[in-house]
Amino acid sequence: MLVDPGSSTCEEEILRNIAQLGRRIEDVRYALLTHCHVDHALGACRFRDMGIKLVSTPYTAQVLRAGSCEVWYEYPDWIVPTDVDVAAGDGEVLRVCGMELRVVHTPGHTPGCASYLVRSEQGLAAFTGDLYSASGRISWAGSTGFSVQDTLRSLERLQALAPDLVFTGHGTVRVPVSDWLREAVRQGRAGEWVVDGRFHPDAVPDSRLRVSPPGTGKPARG
Helix, strand or coil: CCEECCCCCCHHHHHHHHHCCCCCHHHHEECCCCCHHHHHHHCCCHHCCCCCEECCCCCHHHHHHHHHCCCCCCCCHHCCCCCCCCEEECCCCECCCCEEEEEEEECCCCCEEEEEEEEECEEEEEEEEEEECCCCCCCCCCCCCCHHHHHHHHHHHHHCCCCCEEEECCCCCCHHHHHHHHHHHHHHHCCEEECCCCCCCCCCCCCECCCCCCCCCCEEEC
8 A cells, every 4th residue: 555656756766665665566556645736646647557546535536537737736737637546535434455444534735635544553543645744834825725724624633533643745743643733733723823925825925824713714914
């Protein structure tokens, strides 16, 4: 099982990592897509050509099948329309490689983000993509449908599921996961998240935005 096969530039690295684990690419049966962005999903077509089945949310599946510019805004001509084998509903439990895999829709970074939860020897592991960074900040805000309120709701939901391990799209959470989630939710409820104003639709050039608490309207410039 592979999570987010990347942009295709890291294909050789992924193949080397699989080999270092004593496996072959033929042993990988599924690739789980947390969302549609270039650095996570552009290379998915290459792995599907190798016989690996792709799993995503219905929204991400629609984006990939259409070859939408949401995959890569800067270079839409590089996007390869890609079919998805399993468009999993929220809360759906899949039997994957002898494991039960729970699909949890966690929109915010994009409307189609998913987190994947699976039991491991170390406890409940969650693969969360770019919902929130391992270093404790909100992720890129430039995608169609980006929402700070959806991000907060998704983090609150993830907190209620109480994972023991979290693997984000760009790093592993090194502090206790419960502390990381508690602080992320606290900051979100207090309006203390800071969003990069270069990408936020409500931003003025070169500004940074401080997110308003839930129910207070648009993010306040600060």
